[in-house]
Ligand SMILES: Cc1ncc(C[n+]2csc(CCOP(=O)(O)OP(=O)(O)O)c2C)c(N)n1
């Protein structure tokens with residue numbers, strides 16, 4: 001664990017996936033995730049792995065579906081417009097109870113949007129990662145080291161519950177360079193008796209599908225999957241906080257924005273406003289009860305995002321009216337400054353006084 | 354008592370849901386027999402389409418996965434890249450393969466992906482109740498071409514084997530039919546060649562099978578067999594379109 005490397009976020013996450021025994025990567029070029037694919041293209045052939053450039057994101061995610069059904073730890077990586085194309089495959093992967101990792105290095109949208117950092121795919125990731133009643137584990141790193149740690153965790157948790165996982169990063173984290181270290185040893189994936197490996201004429205055929213034409217059967221399957229989702233909600237929530245102990249004003253932010261909010265909290269405190277930060281690390285499952293608990297101890301909440309306000313819905317659901325929630329956001333690829341956010345915090349304090 | 358005929362081990366005992374007289378069943382049997390005869394049933398993974406064959410995972414006696422509509426060649430690519438030693442095949446209709454999945458088909462072919470594609474051309478969308486397919490013949494009446502396919506308006510049918518013939522990654526491409534006993538024999542030989550081609554690592558192989566859809570053509574099963582002979586074969590000539598080894602590296606290519 002001790003050795004430190006100076007790496008770009010996108011490269012660090014790719015290296016983490018390789019160290020986590022992922023040997024199958026399927027992609028399609030798009031900014032700002034390009035380095036992930038480039039890194040894989042370089043490394044995979046040297047270690048007997050597969051890097052394949054697909055004809056589209058639609059094909060790439062379906063190659064992941066195939067590789068995952070064959071039992072491999074498989075992944076794909078893209079950015080916002082590409083993720084829209086992958087949603088079909090993500091729905092099928094979720095419905096087929098397959099684990100797989102999808103990276104979204106978010107950029108500004110909608111449409112072709114821009115190529116600068118953004119957080120405007122929160123709803124897509126947490127609400128509608130594809131059609132149907134399905135969820136996706138969603139991890140939101142806020143440092144390069146966390147990119148590494150969460151990639152490993154995403155693979156392991158996805159396999160444990162047999163569901164797809166997404167690492168929701170943004171262009172800023174992807175491009176940022178920071179020192180990182182990798183765990184010395186990462187456990188090999190557990191055996192997958194359900195995988196399509198050929199029967200060897202020794203067992204009955206394994207079937208992986210998502211079609212259930214009898215409504216009662218489909219309902220039963222979906223309900224069973226939601227029982228697993230309940231377990232995920234109980235066991236897999238991750239969150240972090242900064243200077244919340246004595247805070248009167250709580251900022252809620254995730255990903256790269258949370259780093260900027262940390263600096264903003266410092267500035268606000270220098271100006272005499274007791275601010276603190278709550279940072280969800282899993283966006284689904286959302287740290288709802290944890291946030292509700294923290295909300296009891298503050299007088300105002302400010303949610304900050306690089307979007308027009310998406311996660312703020314979850315903040316409001318968690319807080320459930322016990323304390324006022326305001327929102328501040330920049331969009332289109334504009335990254336807010338710590339000063340800008342500090343001003344929002346102090347304005348809240350002034351409004352209350 | 355001597356056994357003179359028995360059902361192939363390549364099919365399960367599950368009763369199929371195909372309409373009476375539909376030739377999907379014949380093609381299933383040919384594929385299953387070839388897998389059994391080649392002794393590869395235990396190392397085969399099949400990919401089902403979205404179309405009438407969507408439930409083929411219940412019929413083939415090997416590991417099976419169901420792909421989204423048109424994506425079977427991409428799913429098969431993922432499987433094959435994980436298990437290059439296994440036999441991987443897709444079974445797809447014309448809407449699946451030549452409309453929504455055109456990109457996946459062409460690019461699996463250009464990569465010379467070492468998989469086998471069984472392509473059912475019945476000139477119609479069977480499962481959704483008989484709409485125009487990319488292979489619907491000029492003038493053919495379907496639910497969505499009620500006055501007959503007007504090529505000036507809806508365009509021309511896609512000739513898949515002719516298209517793939519010019520793709521360098523295609524090792525084997527043959528068009529067959531299952532409307533007569535002689536054609537069925539030829540179809541089986543082609544399917545076996547395609548799987549053999551995969552076993553030899555020669556590249557992408559595809560067998561197009563002209564098939565019937567009596568239900569949506571509005572014909573009796575016998576009339577439907579005749580329609581294949583009279584209308585389909587003249588437009589889609591039977592025969593071999595490619596038989597080569599695409600994975601022999603050109604001089605100087607460093608891999
Ligand atoms: C994304 C998507 N679009 C449309 C459909 C509806 N659909 C189901 S089967 C089918 C056509 C299948 O026709 P074909 O591939 O020719 O196979 P056949 O049923 O004739 O064997 C369509 C359009 C679907 N299931 N998914």
Ligand code: SF4
Pocket residue numbers: 370371372374375376377405475479480565566567568569
């Ligand atoms: S609808 Fe047509 S293709 Fe489908 S099973 Fe019936 S006859 Fe066969």
